[in-house]
Amino acid sequence: MCRLTNSVVFDWAWHGLAGLLATLFVCQPMVASAQSLRFIRDAEIEDLLADYAKPVFRAAGLGSQHIKVRVIQDNTFNAFVLDGRNVFINTGALVQAETPNAVIGVLAHETGHIAGGHMAALRAKISRDASMAMLMQIMGIGAMIAGATGNMGDKATTTGIGQSVLSATPDIAQRSILSYRRVQEYSADQAGIKFLTATHQSGKGMLVTFQKFADEEMLAGVGGGSSYLSSHPMARDRIAQLTQLASASPYFDDLDPPERQLRHDLMRAKLVGFLETPQAVFNHYPASNTSLAARYARSIAAFNGSALDQALGLIEGLIRDKPDYGYFWEQKADFLAKRGKHAEAVAALRKALEMIPSQSLFQAELAQELLGTQDKRYLPEIVKLLRKAVVADENSDAYRQLATAYFGLGQEGEADLASAQASALEGRTKDAKGFAKRAQAILPAGSQGWLKADDILNIQEQQSQ
Helix, strand or coil: CCEEEEHHHCCCCHHHHHHHHHHHCCCHHHHCCHHHCEEEECHHHHHHHHHHHHHHHHHCCCCCCCCEEEEECCCCCCEEECCCCEEEEEHHHHHHCCCHHHHHHHHHHHHHHHHCCHHHHHHHHHHHHHHHHHHHHHHHHHHHHHHHHCCHHHHHHHHHHHHHHHHHHHHHHHHHHHHHHHHHHHHHHHHHHHHHHHCCCCCHHHHHHHHHHHHHHHHHCCCCCCHHHHHCCCCHHHHHHHHHHHHCCCCCCCCCCHHHHHHHHHHHHHHHHHHCCHHHHHHHCCCCCCCHHHHHHHHHHHHHCCCHHHHHHHHHHHHHHCCCCHHHHHHHHHHHHHCCCHHHHHHHHHHHHHHCCCCHHHHHHHHHHHHHCCCHHHHHHHHHHHHHHHHHCCCHHHHHHHHHHHHHCCCHHHHHHHHHHHHHHCCCHHHHHHHHHHHHHHCCCCCHHHHHHHHHHHHHHHHHC
16 A cells, blocks of 8 residues: 655654755755655565565675655656665656566665765865855955955956856856765666666666666757756767677576566556546546556555445455565555455454565554454554564554553553654654653653653754754
């Protein structure tokens, strides 16, 4: 089930990322609306992207750093990194990329930026150039003042020099930074091909993707084209170099395995099903297309169009054809839950968890549906499920469900602590502190829960200073 969520649920503040985006000239079209960006949480999509990325991360020596691939709901083709812990990719990139290799190539390129420490180096470069630009501006102002104190002839000349320095400064700094950025892009290309070769994968997907955007750059001219071009400057010699690197690999002509291609097609169909109007989905995946992916998209479109019986019929057909695919069972559970059939949704989610037992989103969804049955006998199981889920993937929804379950069990201190953790993840400082204080008043002093509440209070107090 695709779920939209605000960026605030993660352990980094989006307003800080928005400022960094603006500073680094990265993903420029997104900066103005950064506060409204939405992230998609979906087990099927996240698991597939993790399968794509993990071998590449290991080849880059980053396998132990727990890097996450985050999905942004945006229909433009873009992917970028801002730190060493996250790779961001738009839904537009996932839908437009027709093969797994195309997405893997983009992820390999972005991994090259992380492995090369490019964001930290770029921030340092910007800081140095900003300091130099400020000095040049001061010098320009000084020249204008000096000109004002001289004779008329000297004044005209010197003031002109000062104005020239002032007008040239921002352009010089930006050209310097963009030139440095292009060097980093070349470096990331080389590293990406290296990682792909080390994992016995083709670089053709990366090459085809970047060739497409180089062509767009030529057609659009300077300042035009897609958002990917604004953060990944293209050049014909860069494409020529990438062609040479990619074609030299012994795996250049290798194709994606059929099962991986199927999972990729299902991911794209799911995104189209959820993000497009039902009519647009049926136009893109007409009834004459009987593939699993097309039927998957149509089932979601039917669900979104309130044709719930049709949606359930289509998903049941998919389960009959591929009964071991846990994500179909999870989607069935979502359809059932929306009809208020919590007990049937529970049964479907248990099937999904049999196939993918470690999927934390499944654990949280099962807990939610067990809560929906309003059967208090499930409360201990709900707590167990959610405690596992938040260890693997902290999110505010799971903590709020955990608070509800603890409250139902009469464990009010633990309930307040879970509410404090949810509020902290959402950036709601005042509420987090209030719940943490309430938790400390109930929990035994020095206990693990009491100490967690104390940590929340200390963190919030430090942030407010």
